[in-house]
Amino acid sequence: MEYKHFISKRAEALKPSSTINLADTVRDMQARGLEVIRMETGEPDFATPKPIVQSAIKALESGMTKYTMSSGIPELKSAIIKKVWTKNSIPARAKNIIVTPGAKQGLFYAFAVILNEGDEVLIPNPSWGSFKSIVGLVGGSPVEYLCPSNKDFRIDFDDLEQKISHKTKAILVNYPNNPTGQTLSLSELKRLSQIATKYNLLVISDESYEELVYDNITHVSLASLPGMAERTISVFSFSKSFAMTGWRLGYVVAPEELVAKMVILQQQTATCPVSFVQRAGVTAFKCESDVARMVKEYQERRDLMLEGLKQCGIPCVKPRGSFYLFPNIQRFKLDSFQFAKFLLEKTLISVVPGSTFGSEGEGHVRMHFALSKEILRKVIGKLKIALKELG
Numbered sequence: 001m002e003y004k005h006f007i008s009k010r011a012e013a014l015k016p017s018s019t020i021n022l023a024d025t026v027r028d029m030q031a032r033g034l035e036v037i038r039m040e041t042g043e044p045d046f047a048t049p050k051p052i053v054q055s056a057i058k059a060l061e062s063g064m065t066k067y068t069m070s071s072g073i074p075e076l077k078s079a080i081i082k083k084v085w086t087k088n089s090i091p092a093r094a095k096n097i098i099v100t101p102g103a104k105q106g107l108f109y110a111f112a113v114i115l116n117e118g119d120e121v122l123i124p125n126p127s128w129g130s131f132k133s134i135v136g137l138v139g140g141s142p143v144e145y146l147c148p149s150n151k152d153f154r155i156d157f158d159d160l161e162q163k164i165s166h167k168t169k170a171i172l173v174n175y176p177n178n179p180t181g182q183t184l185s186l187s188e189l190k191r192l193s194q195i196a197t198k199y200n201l202l203v204i205s206d207e208s209y210e211e212l213v214y215d216n217i218t219h220v221s222l223a224s225l226p227g228m229a230e231r232t233i234s235v236f237s238f239s240k241s242f243a244m245t246g247w248r249l250g251y252v253v254a255p256e257e258l259v260a261k262m263v264i265l266q267q268q269t270a271t272c273p274v275s276f277v278q279r280a281g282v283t284a285f286k287c288e289s290d291v292a293r294m295v296k297e298y299q300e301r302r303d304l305m306l307e308g309l310k311q312c313g314i315p316c317v318k319p320r321g322s323f324y325l326f327p328n329i330q331r332f333k334l335d336s337f338q339f340a341k342f343l344l345e346k347t348l349i350s351v352v353p354g355s356t357f358g359s360e361g362e363g364h365v366r367m368h369f370a371l372s373k374e375i376l377r378k379v380i381g382k383l384k385i386a387l388k389e390l391g
């Protein structure tokens with residue numbers, strides 16, 4: 001049977017996630033018995049803290065197996081309110097919150113409720129690929145603004161302002177950043193809020209990596225700045241903070257009118273996030289010492305990798321957050337795809353070509369450091385040998 005006719009233009013236009021695609025190739029190699037060190041998919045290697053697992057089991061055993069309110073269980077929403085007031089300084093009430101099956105779904109709801117066909121969203125270059133895909137899926141047009149490599153991937157505000165048109169509805173920011181590990185300074189946050197206010201734009205702030213910040217940096221939420229809560233859609237995730245990627249849990253904090261529409265969208269699609277996972281989410285907020293333990297370990301791993309890259313003569317902007325390194329591989333005279341292929345074939349280390357994150361990512365590769373120090377030392381050893389071949 002011929003299916004082309006049955007596939008919608010939207011589905012046809014949707015590109016597979018480049019990192020997930022790569023992961024499939026690597027899995028294929030693993031199935032053939034090859035021992036690949038996987039540095040491409042961004043996922044904590046830690047087990048989900050025990051109290052979280054136990055509370056999910058307890059919830060299941062107590063019969064928490066039914067649908068819940070579409071916006072999330074009141075117990076979790078209360079815990080989120082407390083958390084965002086104290087940790088993020090965002091003045092939120094229950095009507096400002098929707099619990100979602102992961103931040104990705106939250107982003108989808110956010111874009112779906114604000115965008116009409118052709119509305120533009122400013123998206124950083126480089127950036128995580130799903131932003132553009134989701135904007136396109138709901139009929140919006142992604143327009144890139146530069147976070148250039150020669151400015152350590154910080155926002156080029158002049159470029160950002162130039163890209164604003166009468167069709168622009170929102171600016172997307174993602175800090176701590178995937179793929180660069182950059183964070184935003186307070187003065188940059190202020191500049192961003194001035195621009196959003198001047199042009200009456202919404203800001204979608206993906207703060208999925210908020211807990212993973214290093215060097216005693218404090219993560220500041222854009223919505224905490226004066227006047228910004230009313231124009232910011234803040235997207236949060238349990239995935240990276242609590243090593244809960246497979247649980248699929250996140251939440252969005254936004255103006256009441258927008259959340260109300262997102263709740264209807266969730267009602268009509270997912271119905272609600274998984275019931276017992278929501279109960280586990282309440283426990284997650286009590287696991288501060290587990291988070292601190294993981295963050296300390298990530299920072300040590302980052303430092304280990306930075307030193308190793310330096311020894312290999314590979315420059316890399318010091319990531320202040322997330323668990324990604326985005327080293328500059330330009331001196332090897334290979335493009336980022338060729339370099340990633342070379343590494344995979346020569347060393348069985350899989351990384352993501354930087355160009356998959358946008359043109360500013362070319363000349364770089366993304367590698368995560370959510371791996372044990374023992375494995376990271378092995379990576380450095382392998383890099384030192386293999387890169388000699390490239391000169």
Ligand SMILES: Cc1ncc(COP(=O)(O)O)c(C=O)c1O
Pocket residue numbers: 042101102103104105128174178206208236237238239245249250
């Ligand atoms: C920037 C960014 N936002 C959102 C997500 C997805 O988070 P979740 O697992 O909560 O859907 C990821 C996952 O890699 C990410 O890198």
